[in-house]
Amino acid sequence: MNYPNGLTKKVPAPVKNNTSFANRGMSLETDINETNMFYLATDRAIIHKKPTPVQIVNVNYPKRSAAVITEAYFKQASTTDYNGLYRNKYIDFEAKETNNKTSFPLANIHEHQIKHMHAIVKHGGISFIIIRFTQLNETYFLSAEHLFTYWENQFNGGRKSVPYADIKQHGFQIPFQYQARVNYLAIIDQLYF
Amino acid sequence: MNYPNGLTKKVPAPVKNNTSFANRGMSLETDINETNMFYLATDRAIIHKKPTPVQIVNVNYPKRSAAVITEAYFKQASTTDYNGLYRNKYIDFEAKETNNKTSFPLANIHEHQIKHMHAIVKHGGISFIIIRFTQLNETYFLSAEHLFTYWENQFNGGRKSVPYADIKQHGFQIPFQYQARVNYLAIIDQLYF
Numbered sequence: 001m002n003y004p005n006g007l008t009k010k011v012p013a014p015v016k017n018n019t020s021f022a023n024r025g026m027s028l029e030t031d032i033n034e035t036n037m038f039y040l041a042t043d044r045a046i047i048h049k050k051p052t053p054v055q056i057v058n059v060n061y062p063k064r065s066a067a068v069i070t071e072a073y074f075k076q077a078s079t080t081d082y083n084g085l086y087r088n089k090y091i092d093f094e095a096k097e098t099n100n101k102t103s104f105p106l107a108n109i110h111e112h113q114i115k116h117m118h119a120i121v122k123h124g125g126i127s128f129i130i131i132r133f134t135q136l137n138e139t140y141f142l143s144a145e146h147l148f149t150y151w152e153n154q155f156n157g158g159r160k161s162v163p164y165a166d167i168k169q170h171g172f173q174i175p176f177q178y179q180a181r182v183n184y185l186a187i188i189d190q191l192y193f
Numbered sequence: 194m195n196y197p198n199g200l201t202k203k204v205p206a207p208v209k210n211n212t213s214f215a216n217r218g219m220s221l222e223t224d225i226n227e228t229n230m231f232y233l234a235t236d237r238a239i240i241h242k243k244p245t246p247v248q249i250v251n252v253n254y255p256k257r258s259a260a261v262i263t264e265a266y267f268k269q270a271s272t273t274d275y276n277g278l279y280r281n282k283y284i285d286f287e288a289k290e291t292n293n294k295t296s297f298p299l300a301n302i303h304e305h306q307i308k309h310m311h312a313i314v315k316h317g318g319i320s321f322i323i324i325r326f327t328q329l330n331e332t333y334f335l336s337a338e339h340l341f342t343y344w345e346n347q348f349n350g351g352r353k354s355v356p357y358a359d360i361k362q363h364g365f366q367i368p369f370q371y372q373a374r375v376n377y378l379a380i381i382d383q384l385y386f
Contacts, residue, residue, distance in 0.1 A: 046312045048272055053244040054262065069247060069265040079241055088317030090283040119239045124281030
């Protein structure tokens with residue numbers, strides 16, 4: 001499968017890992033949130049993480065202070081975690097970390113998220129997943145189209161995970177930058193524009 | 194100010210209000226959520242309300258049952274409530290009801306939401322506000338560009354609200370349909386495509 005502009009695997013230039021490990025210890029979510037804040041502050045893109053969906057059951061309204069939610073439950077998200085706007089395009093993605101070193105388990109993704117990503121691609125949005133191999137300190141961009149292939153294969157006797165080697169082959173390592181710790185727009189620039 | 198395709202005020206055809214008042218009593222949010230579900234089910238658009246942002250402070254993990262959030266607080270949203278994808282375009286809007294019959298108070302909107310909407314328009318998205326005059330049972334689409342004008346005027350000695358008559362003049366009444374109770378895509382189709 002090829003990327004929209006017909007590129008296969010020549011961009012971007014291989015990223016030398018930051019060997020100072022300055023980016024260790026931060027969660028992928030924190031890194032992406034900081035990256036998005038940097039994009040916003042520099043007027044490059046408007047991309048936000050959606051709030052965690054919560055079913056609120058009870059709220060107390062104490063006098064002279066803020067309302068306190070005293071009973072609530074986590075709800076399953078029906079979409080991906082991040083979306084927004086970049087260069088006139090709708091952007092939509094999920095981000096997942098794994099401690100696994102040899103593959104990314106598909107159990108990290110839900111069926112309704114795949115369905116959502118299919119709809120996004122169909123309606124002209126850019127959809128992908130950011131996968132971090134925490135132990136390797138490597139973060140990859142894998143297009144929704146590639147993810148779909150692995151997702152469907154698992155129901156036809158295929159593996160229940162995406163091998164690390166395949167992610168290296170079909171995905172793109174996301175460069176680390178001081179201010180844009182997960183600089184995924186660099187990949188989007190090369191793949192979609 | 195004109196809409197992107199140069200239309201001024203001839204579309205859409207005036208909407209006869211549903212005099213059965215079948216749509217009374219439902220909140221604007223409920224109506225928009227149902228409309229979005231209908232759009233999603235019919236594969237027209239992928240537009241969701243963002244979850245209410247909540248700062249979670251305490252969570253209990255009882256054995257054999259779901260985690261319970263026992264202390265949390267409402268946070269102010271930094272963006273608008275709704276966003277998504279329609280016909281390759283990024284869509285972003287806020288929705289507000291007012292009991293006022295003669296104007297829409299600008300106090301319903303926050304400064305950071307206006308800033309967000311400015312960024313959306315600048316980067317090629319479609320941004321607007323849906324305003325319902327609950328007492329009149331009328332719901333309007335007002336483009337972000339028009340909203341900006343009123344927003345800025347208030348700091349130059351202008352009114353702190355948008356008169357109902359101005360909304361009728363510069364906005365578009367959103368047709369009510371049984372399955373798409375706030376059929377705002379009908380307005381977007383005519384204004385932006």
